[in-house]
Amino acid sequence: MPEALVTLSLRVNGDDVRVAVRPSQTLLEVLRVGLELTGTKQGCDKGDCGACTVLLDGEPVLACLTLAVTCEGRVVQTVESLTREDPLVDAFDCHGAGQCGFCTPGMLMTAKGLLAKHGRPSRETIKQAISGNLCRCTGYGPIVEAIAAAGEGRRGKKDEEPLPAPLPSWEAPKP
């Protein structure tokens, strides 16, 4: 018997959305497939890797272990809500705090949740906070440094290097 669909209302990245879900569906599936927010990654689908971390009412949660129906009326924030001007994102870029980038969205959301609670977390606190987010490329050092820099309001060790310019306004030359 196919499961009956349930209508779910939640706030995702500032938008109120209504989406039909099956009771057995995870928040990860609804985000990635239903809402096409593919920035949240599926690494293990078992709660072991942290790649699917999103903020639920401001708290980092594993979307693969969260049933979508438990999110009724709640506020979800995914990596799509961040921009490159975000000091945390910028610090990741400046520090080389990611290589393949597959764990990075989850890592960023965990870090967002941490920085919202502790303005200036110590490196030990950062290591504890991201210990559920597995990275296979970096050895974690640059990630810890990037989060620390963002917490201290520094952009990164390359503060002198400007942020890439946003698309400038441009006028076509007169023929």
Next chain:
Amino acid sequence: MSGLIGKAGRRGDLVQRALGSTRFTDDLHLPRMLHGKTLRCPHPHARIARVDASKALAMPGVAAVITGKDLPERFGIIPWTPDEHPLALEIARFVGDGVAAVAAADERTAAKACEAIEVVYEVLPSAVELDTAITKPEIGLGAKRQDNVSKAVDLAFGDVDAELAASEVVLEGDFHFEGTAHVPIEPHCAIAQVDAAGLLTVWSTTQVPHYLHRELSRVLRLSPARIRVIQPPLGGAFGGKSEPFGHEFTAAKLAMITGRPVKFLMTREEEFYLHRGRHPMRLSFKVGARADGTLTGIDARTQIDGGAYSSFGLVTTYYSGQLLTLPTTAKSYRFSSTRYFTNKPPCGPKRGHGSVQPRFAFEVMLDRLAERLKLDPIELRRRNAVAADSKTINGMRVTSNGNLECLAKVEAASGWKERRGKLGFGRGLGVASSAYISGTNYPIYPNEMAQSAVQLKVDRSGVVTVFNGASELGQGTDMLLATIVADELGLPLDCVRVVSADTDLCPVDLGAYSSRGTFMNGNACLAAARQVKAKLIAAVAAKLEVPEDAVFVTRGALCVKGREGDAVPVDEAIKLAEARFGALGAVGSYKTPPKLGGEYRGGTIGASPAYSFSAHVAEVQVDVETGVVDVVNVWCAHDCGKALLPTQVIGQLDGSVYMGVAEAIFEEHLISPSGLHRGPNLLDYRIPTSLDVPAIHSMIVESMDPEGPLGAKEAGEGPLHSSIPAVANAIYDAVGIRLSRLPFSPGRVLEALQQRGRG
């Protein structure tokens, strides 16, 4: 040169990946797409007597089911040893071998349909353990079914027996490594689609789109002209995506049958069964030396557990010996390596293919020799170092060589002289050094064509597009090529776009393996960029009526020596050049110099246009109560020729050390006697978290390779090798135990400590 090369700075391309605008393979969703699942064999070795899919086919939502008979052609990455079927044809050779595949409306339906397929197996005698494969040849897993041997290599250079007999000291040692997995965070995924004109397109998480293209053509019996392979950016690979996999063929076949796109996404459990991880090896080493520390002979015997299929096994078997003659050498060398088939998930190449395990054994032997000879282990390595611009004992040409500088750097940075042996019981320092290839001169299938090619298309808007076949895995090839082009042409980095790894759009590259990317792609790209640059210079010279050699490129403009006021912006220069020469573009390619390597069978395997060098010092704290080894610091110096993108190079060094230390102290890919994986998930097969990693101190050494692009060599695999033996030697310095079996888990450490106490 306009100043972009060699600058530490932004990663550059991370933002798109970080914020979700990069589309990884599983992020692609095509209209009417079906989802595939594979039914896998539950026995380590079985004959497939009967498959009945009628119940599965009758389920609502199921579009098609295929079995081995639908794809009878064999495939394999090495053209001499194609021994895999997309789905087992008659015999399944390991728990996890594919038997049937389903395409259905969604993943759950496909998984349920797999359960509804009835298979009758006749269980066959199996060799799950390496010992069984060695002692029971009658199981017949080998090509001729007479034994279980996959490949045997015996090579000798110089008179090892005579040299050892005349040595003051000869030490023997046995070593054991049980295998590890790559564990990229992105699982394998493939999507196939056939369009109305009959073109098959396959998007896949592959490091080798070109070889996948060839194998798809062979297995599907479809002209390569009717196949397009696209490799989206990868979420890590580490060698685990460097050969064709069954699901790439089953996705294609099911798309051809159903006329709808089909996606296969591997579960984390399936990842551990697809495997292709680092080979388990048992190594027996004998090394001799004179009293002055001169190494006289190395005699290595290695048994390799290959798992169920050949994979890259032929190369692995050679690499287990061929890559040990650098950076430290002896007067004579002999190795005998045999790879056996077992009924386990197939092994393949993992970062530092075939050479990480023997490097562990050899570097520990050197540490023991140094102790016996009362020599500093770094000094022992110095005395036996291979020189720059020389030839190794097995005939490999060495050009640039930063080995001694690497050793000096880690010696100084770690406080080696002041601290080693003086840190008190429980804490110690250990050293190791190693070398690795920057690609090999031998393409996987013999041919005289380019190994890598890059095409540039120059647009009037001032944008240059780089079409290249290389595979971006996160290691940074796209940014590397963009930077080379931007630097040569004086363009801003964001005016260079890179389109990579699409067989319809991009010229060939053989793949992201053997650490060949920077060297081969980089050279191809530089050759193309310099052709465009010559045209820009010619056009500007003609316009300004100056000789061409007076024009040079700076950031943003072409200038004339002595007439800086006459600068022509690069986008203007592009227009001038297009008006003068017609549409602007260029193709550059790279092929290794001929005749690299030794003049004997197998002498080209391991021959590289350039070798990278690494040295590591590890500092450990051993808890003698619990046996826990805490790797506190690792100093890693690596000679990458020239660091074109220092942030990326440091990232490769950090990542290599991280991965090597994990293999030293806790990762172990264990298969139970029944053929089942001991823990095919990330909780049981634990990879390091942020709380488990040492402080990594990565240092770049630049030897400026004469043939590398702007002097560069590899950095992605070499710096892993020395991590493991450096930790092993540090444990000895800390508590006086020699551990011969990896990983150095608490139980093994305690056992060794107790034996030492008794002894």
